[in-house]
Amino acid sequence: MPTHDMTAARGEPDPAATDECMIDDELISELGADIVTRSADIDPRYFTAYNEAPGPRPRALVRPRSVDDVSRTLALCMRLGQPVVPQGGLTGLARGAFALEGEIVLSMERFTGIESIDVSAGTITVRAGTPLQTVQEAAEAAGFTFGVDLGARGSCQIGGAIATNAGGTRAIRFGMMREQVLGLEAVLADGTVVSSMSRMLKNNTGYDLKQLFIGSEGTLGIITRAVLRLRPKLAAPATAMCRVADYATVVRLWERMRAVPEVVSFEAMWPSFYRYVGSHTPDVLAPFAGEEGFAVLIEYATSAPGCDATETLEACLADSFEAGLIDDAALATSQRQARDMWLLREGLAIDALPNLVNFDVSLPTGELGTFAERCEAALQARWPGIVSLFFGHIGDGNVHIGVSLVELNNTLADELDRTVYAVVQEMGGSISAEHGIGVLKRPYLSCTRSDAEISLMRRLKAALDPKHILNPGKVL
Structure with a gap:
């Protein structure tokens, strides 16, 4: 899989620069040993991407219990130039929550719970660490349905689902996660809390700031709370x-x-x-x-x-x-x-295939058949006999591809990515329909987004996170 060098040339902090600061001591002094775990004591699940071997051990693990904990953590990390990777339920497939060398992990797993349900407005206010299934069950108990459903419902968290603009199997009916969010609270890189917890469907008052954070994969701010739309309760399907x-x-x-x-x-x-x-x-x-x-x-x-x-x-x-x-x-x-x-x-069942590589792409529904034929032909031409399996949410133009090679290394994985994404680019599709960019798709962002779009993204990143401490090496 592609890896990326976080270099000073990109304006990103050098993790070695904070070695003398003893970041874990600083964090424990600020937040307490109950919230901060030292590097040697961190469980491997916090530095293991989905279906992969453990990666580099984080410098520290922070598990906040409040918005103030998140704010104080980021303010300290900004002052020290310390990179932070936010984590939700760790169910993503693009390594977006994967800790790179020298980072600390900020896990939202303790900041969980339903704060309120407004029956007349049809909204639910939740904390970022709340599992999706908990939100679904609370909505059902109140006589509603929540519009997003994913296979990882029991472990994925609302903050992560918003940060990646998750899709799932109900998108043709209710839209993606973006369409479920009315209000949002996020903490910026310097610790500033931006809280716009609107419960109104109509709120046309200037820039819609919540859209900056939805789908940004924790690179512009860390989502802490959200007001979500509820839908009329569905009978048994x-x-x-x-x-x-x-x-x-x-x-x-x-x-x-x-x-x-x-x-x-x-x-x-x-x-x-x-x-x-x-x-x-x-x-x-x-x-x-x-x-x-x-x-x-x-x-x-x-x-x-x-x-x-x-x-x-x-x-x-x-x-x-x-x-x-x-x-x-x-x-x-x-x-x-x-x-x-x-x-x-x-x-x-396909997870048992050797060296499985997953792709998540989108094109207009009517073009997915041609795409699959062209993509499979390109794969077979390069690797005769390769296993390539296509399936997905056809109603919203999203197809998943499971590709299995007998042998796989980083060089072959890069070539495999280029082969698939070349067909996507030629047909004007998207290299990521619902899984985000993370680390794995970062080298191929230009297959879908123009130079002007990527330049604007970088200007937004520089404005909100000038020291590049928030999830560096992801998306851009």
Whole structure:
């Protein structure tokens, strides 16, 4: 995977410059030994990226219990020129929360909890360390639905989900994380707390400052609290898996299903992906054989009283079958069957493939079929016999690719990235649909963003973090 040198030429602090400052002593003096852990005592999970070996040991670990703790930490680190990497649930796939050499880790795991729910406004106020599943459950208990759902719901944190503008399986219905945030509080590199905890849907008062921090991956400020939108509560969903002949027909099916206003998810699995997960997912029986054709997972859920989701989805499938869009279909008749369908789509089985490299790209929905063909052809031309599996949130133009090589080193990983992202760039797509840039995609940002855009990003970074202490080496 790509690695990056944090050099003084980029205006970033030299970690060696703070060696004599004994940063852990300074932090303990400021915050206390309950909040600060010395380097030698840090558990490896705080310096281990998802599905990888441990990396460099951080200089210290800070686990704040309050916004004031975060503010004091950053003020001290700014004074010392000490780099800080903020961490949430550590479920990201771009090494965005991975501690580089000489950094301290600021984990938000202790700053957790639901502060309030405003039923009339339809909002929930939460702390950054709160797991997504906790927010979902609190929303359900109050008679609402939260608009974002991810496979890592039990461990990913709200602050991290906002900082990476997480997407997930409900984006076609409710949008990405950005669309859920009404108000936000963040701490700047110098310790300044910027709190704009608005609970109003309409708030047109100058610059929308919260947008600076959403999707910035902790490089402009550390998110501490948020006011999130809640949606009318959804009844139990209906779930189905369909077999569709080819990608062009998948698009036609999507165009038909899109007209049904309460479709929550529209997910597609290319034939090779479906064959693999169908035969390698324990205790799950695939609804139909996967010799050919695409598998499409559709979930429908309504908030309208008296509407039967299963009957509605069944009628939609019948119409699509008559129109020649579906060759076969299975409608889940139990929560277990629906769960099994989602387990296939989530594709956890591919994690066992050797040297798996994950890609997360987006293009207009109608172009994803051509992209997959061109991308696979480019990969096969370079590495004959390579395993490349395509699947994803087709309704919002996001496809994931799992690529497995028998042998992999940094040089080959760089070449693999260049091969995939060259096709993305040629077709005008995005190298990151929902996983962020982090470390891994930083060398390829120009495949998606123009020189003028990147220059503006750097000007914003310099203005808000002049010493480059916040998550340096990430994004830019």
